[in-house]
Amino acid sequence: MRIIDKYLLMKPAIRMVIEWPFLIASGILGALFTTWRIPFFPISNIAGIILFVASMSFHMKGHAVHKQADQDSEKIEELVTTGMFSRVRHPMYSSLILVILGLTVASGVVIMILPAVLLSLLTVLTALKEEEFLIRKFGDEYRQYMERVRYRFIPRVF
Numbered sequence: 001m002r003i004i005d006k007y008l009l010m011k012p013a014i015r016m017v018i019e020w021p022f023l024i025a026s027g028i029l030g031a032l033f034t035t036w037r038i039p040f041f042p043i044s045n046i047a048g049i050i051l052f053v054a055s056m057s058f059h060m061k062g063h064a065v066h067k068q069a070d071q072d073s074e075k076i077e078e079l080v081t082t083g084m085f086s087r088v089r090h091p092m093y094s095s096l097i098l099v100i101l102g103l104t105v106a107s108g109v110v111i112m113i114l115p116a117v118l119l120s121l122l123t124v125l126t127a128l129k130e131e132e133f134l135i136r137k138f139g140d141e142y143r144q145y146m147e148r149v150r151y152r153f154i155p156r157v158f
Contacts, residue, residue, distance in 0.1 A: 008122070008129040012070050019122070023100065023115050030111035038108045048106030055098035058084075062092035079138055081145055087155050089146065090127045094153040097123050127152055 007015070038044050063069055066080040069092055084091040097120045104116040134142045152158060
């Protein structure tokens with residue numbers, strides 16, 4: 001398995017320890033060393049905080065439904081296909097992307113957009129890699145789930 005594949009499928013708590021300090025440090029450095037700000041202060045900051053809190057709440061509800069979500073992918077024993085997982089295949093990844101976006105907008109620092117895009121891309125790649133893994137692990141059961149739930153992140157869009 002390639003290094004990037006191992007990284008994408010590693011325990012989410014470990015990835016969080018790597019990725020979040022990177023995002024936060026970029027916001028701090030951007031605030032200290034650049035004058036570029038996201039427009040419409042303070043409305044944009046408030047909107048970012050609301051998005052951050054709402055997305056974190058949605059993510060935590062996902063953990064309540066998917067009790068194994070914080071484990072290594074290889075330790076997942078069963079598919080979760082109910083609740084929010086009956087609408088999109090990766091609602092918790094969707095919420096993480098929105099958390100990152102909310103934090104970026106709340107910070108008001110334009111330079112934070114770059115790491116936010118990078119971390120969002122890594123999140124999408126993680127979902128794609130996880131789907132490959134789940135097809136290998138659960139076979140037809142996961143393929144049937146993919147047919148029933150066509151969208152990965154946003155209902156009726158993507």
